[in-house]
Structure formats: structure tokens, C-alpha cells
């Protein structure tokens with residue numbers, strides 16, 4: 053019986069004293085390197101590089117593989133500059149318009165409508181207002197360059213879609229939008245004849 057009490061007291065003392073109330077220190081640790089990795093964390097201060105960090109920062113101006121920078125700012129001047137299509141890649145001409153159809157259905161049609169008439173489900177339900185159709189009557193001046201600009205920066209009620217689409221996906225969608233624009237422009241009611 054006495055042994056039992058002694059054992060319980062020893063275990064209890066062990067449990068209580070091994071607890072560490074200071075949450076900022078790990079307390080006693082066994083098998084230390086399983087708690088604290090001996091390897092360096094990325095960019096931790098360390099003497100192994102000239103920069104004094106465990107990994108070196110990339111050279112200034114480095115561009116990640118597959119990332120295409122877009123420099124035109126989200127301003128009226130930026131939009132105007134986008135009109136000249138300088139951002140349009142050479143491969144755009146050969147793109148198949150249909151290749152962007154599925155993506156368009158996923159990212160644009162709920163506002164702009166499947167046909168690009170500006171009458172997507174959110175417009176029908178009046179959840180959003182002022183979504184234009186792509187026809188030349190409504191948007192006479194858009195070019196592939198400005199569409200890219202608007203996808204990157206958004207415009208008023210339309211948010212930026214830059215983070216949701218890869219570079220190639222954006223151009224596929226734009227090709228499809230240009231096709232819808234053609235269809236919309238052909239079916240649009242002719243302008244009122246001048247009196």
C-alpha cells in the first residue's frame with residue numbers, strides 16, 4: 053500500500069515539475085533535434101552567404117519562370133496605352149477561339165452572359181448592374197489589349213481576375229471574347245438612321 057502511495061507521489065511530482073508554464077520556452081526537451089530542426093530555415097540569419105541569410109534573395113529584376121509582368125498601371129492613361137495591343141503575344145493570332153469557351157463559362161458568363169450580351173444570370177437576378185455586352189454598339193473601343201488590361205486590373209464593379217487565371221488562360225478567354233464580340237456586333241440592332 054505504502055509503495056503504491058510512494059509511486060503515485062513520484063509520478064505526480066514528475067508530471068507537475070516537468071510541466072513548463074512559460075509558453076515562450078520549450079522547457080525540458082528530450083531528443084532535442086526532433087523539436088528543433090538543426091537545418092537552416094530559408095532566409096534565416098546565417099553566415100554562409102554574402103547576404104548573411106541562409107538563402108540568397110534573387111537578383112533585382114528577377115522574373116519567376118512562367119510569370120509575365122504587366123506594367124501598365126490601373127489608370128486612365130494605362131487603359132489608353134493598352135489599346136495599342138503591345139501586350140498581345142504573337143501566338144494570339146493562331147489561338148483557337150473555342151479554346152477559351154470553357155474558361156469563359158467559368159469566369160465571365162455569370163455576369164456577361166453566355167453569348168456576351170451582358171445578360172448573365174447575375175444581371176437577370178439583378179445582383180449586379182451595368183454589365184456591358186461585348187458588341188461594338190456598347191463597347192466601340194475595346195481591343196484585345198484593353199480586355200487584358202481589364203482582366204488584370206478590373207474595372208469599377210468588375211474585379212481583377214489576374215490571380216485566378218494564368219497568362220495563357222487570359223489570352224484564350226480574350227480570343228473567345230473577341231469572337232462573341234463579332235457575333236454580338238453582327239446581331240446588334242442597326243443604329244437609328246440619322247433623321
Ligand code: HEC
Pocket residue numbers: 156159160161162163164180181182183184191194198199202203207208209210211213225226229
Ligand atoms: C462580377 C461580374 C463580372 C464578371 C465575373 C466579369 N465582368 Fe467584365 N465587367 C463587369 C462590369 C460591371 C463591367 C463594366 C465596368 C464599367 O465600365 O464600369 C465589365 C466590363 C468588362 C469589359 C469592358 C471593359 C471596358 O474596356 O470598358 C470587358 C472587356 C470585360 N468586362 C471582360 C470580362 C472578362 C473577360 C471576364 C472574365 C474573365 C469578365 N469580364 C468577368 C462585370 C463582370
